[in-house]
Amino acid sequence: MQLDLTTFILEVLNFLVLVWLLKRFLYKPVLSVLDARQQRIQGEMRKAAVLQEDAARLKQQYEARLADWNTEREIAKQSLEQELARERDTGMKAIQQSLADEEAKNRVRAASAIATREAELVRNATSGAYRNAAAMLRRMASPAMTLAILNILLDDLASLSEKRQEELHKAAHPENVTTMEVVAAHALEESAQRKLGDAVAKVCGKPLQATFKTDTSLIAGLRISLGESVLHANLADELGYFRSQDKNV
Amino acid sequence: MNGNEAAMAWHLGSLVISETVLTTWGIMLLVTLLAWLMTRRLGDNPSRKQTIAEMIVVAMESAVADVIPAERVRSIMPFVASLWIFVLVANLSGLIPGLHAPTGDLSTTAALAVLVFLSTHWYGIRAKGWRKYFRHYTEPSIILTPFHIISELTRTLALAIRLFGNMMSLEMAALLVLLIAGFLVPVPLLMLHVIEAMVQAYIFGILALIYIAGAMEPNEDEVASSKV
Missing domain, CATH: 3.30.2320 (hypothetical protein PF0899 fold)
Structure with missing residues (x-):
């Protein structure tokens, strides 16, 4: 166990040179690659974050638009239902009116038929009565x-x-x-x-x-x-x- | 070093290059080559090599980030991670026949410990500034300043001695068992060497990290003002 000054100094220099060499050939290239990769990953992450924000914004827009569409659809549906109700009411009224008219016509027709029939019966009865009266009066004449x-x-x-x-x-x-x-x-x-x-x-x-x-x-x-x-x-x-x-x- | 090891040293003019330094160069070359091979074709679709490299770097950065404020991680991580890598490979290099782990040499561990000692002050001063950094030596009382200094020195010494002692003793134990028992008997001991190498590398790096983090901690008055 002895300390050699020359070896000591040379070892100091050797190690310093080794540090420089490793820094030059190992640490710096590898760390540069790692940094570049890290930056690329961070860039991709930023892009992904931007894309995510865009996607969220678009999703929000689409949801808002969808909500608007739903509202418009509901309004249109209600309008259509109201129009259909109006049409149905109008149609029902027309049908009811038509039925009432038809009923009135039928009533009039029936009354007319009844009246005709009654008149015919009356005429027949009157004619018969006159015939009978005439026959009776002929016998009495x-x-x-x-x-x-x-x-x-x-x-x-x-x-x-x-x-x-x-x-x-x-x-x-x-x-x-x-x-x-x-x-x-x-x-x-x-x-x-x-x-x-x-x-x-x-x-x-x-x-x-x-x-x-x-x-x-x-x-x-x-x-x-x-x-x-x-x-x-x-x-x-x-x-x-x-x-x-x-x-x- | 003993006499045989000294004989294995190279002489570059008047400069004596020890085996430890040569092994360290080899380790540096190997580690750099592996790093270059793993990171030469990095892309968006990581290969298996890239995945391993990323896993190693991320694990070490995460360990540093658990202790150090986030804004300082990138500046401190290369030093601490290099400690982990170098100490681990250096520890494991002792398993190769004919090689001695550089961390089994006190010169290496002392060099690393001194670097940790200096880096602690370097990062502390950079994080807090001169005044605030050195003021923490006077807290809670100026009487304790010598104890702070002694603590700094002893922990640095402990850092160097702990790693050196563990690695040297393991190699020596394996050598002794090999000499006494025979060729394959030290194998279990070498398995223990692997675990010990990883544990010591982790301990050395994590202690360095804790020392640096301690140097960057806010002073008592800053903590009190932040609470208010």
Whole structure:
């Protein structure tokens, strides 16, 4: 164990040279590579952070946009639902109106049909009634009934209103009217013919030549044709008149 | 050195180059060559050699960073790492037949210890400045200054003697066993030599690192002001 000064100094120098050599050939290159790698990693991390921030921002934007879209969609949906409700209400009202109109039409149609039917029934009943009445009156008809009707006519002529008398007067007044035709259901006796001629002449204001005919279709009574006027005083014409009045009703 | 070792020294004019120095040069050449081979083609896709080189450098830098403030790591790491590498290779070189470990020579260990001693002051002064650095010799009291100085010297001496004693004793033990027992008997002892070489290299480097870190520690008044 001894300390050699030369070796000591050379070892000091050797180690210092070794430090320089290792620094030159080992530490510096390796640390440079590691630093570059670290910087690259940090750069990548920064880029990643920026990308992450961008991604987060984009995500936020997309979420906001999505929320807006959802809101718009909800609004559009509500609007559409309201429009559909309006359309449905309108359609329902139209359908209800149409149904009401149709119902009213059907009601009117039914009422009309019922009325028609009733009228037809009434007409049939009236016609039957008149037929029955006519048949019954034909069986009851007799010269006495004709004479009774003549007497009623004579009474009526005697108590005829002035307006009616004026009309008969005008009907008999023309020069060419000189006759009158009397159709009776039963043949009239001469006295009856004379009473009738007198009563008519009195009403018309001039004597008329009367021609008497018999027509059993009149059932009972008589019909007097005077110029353009006709005086109905028989059951058949009365029934016909009543029937025509029923039809008008 | 004994007489045989002295006979193996080279004479370069009046300068005597001992075997220790020659071995050290060989180690320097080997280490530099290996470093150059491992780092000549560094790239983004590291090869196996690059990976090993990175692993070694990162491990040593991490060990330094555990003790030294981060901003000083890059300046101190080459010195401490070179200590680890050189002492380890120098310790292991004793296993090669015909070679003696340079660390088995007190001149080498003393040189390394003196370098550690000087580097401690160098890094301490660079980190804190002259005034603050030398003021810590007066802390906590100026009475303790001689003890600080004695401590510095003795720890440097211990650093040199510890490494020298361990490596020399191992080589000597192996030589004695070889002389007494025979050719293959010292093999287990040589295995112990490997472990001892690594342990001593680590201890030498870590002690140097701790001394440097201690020199860079803030003074008591700086610590008090930083607490306030």
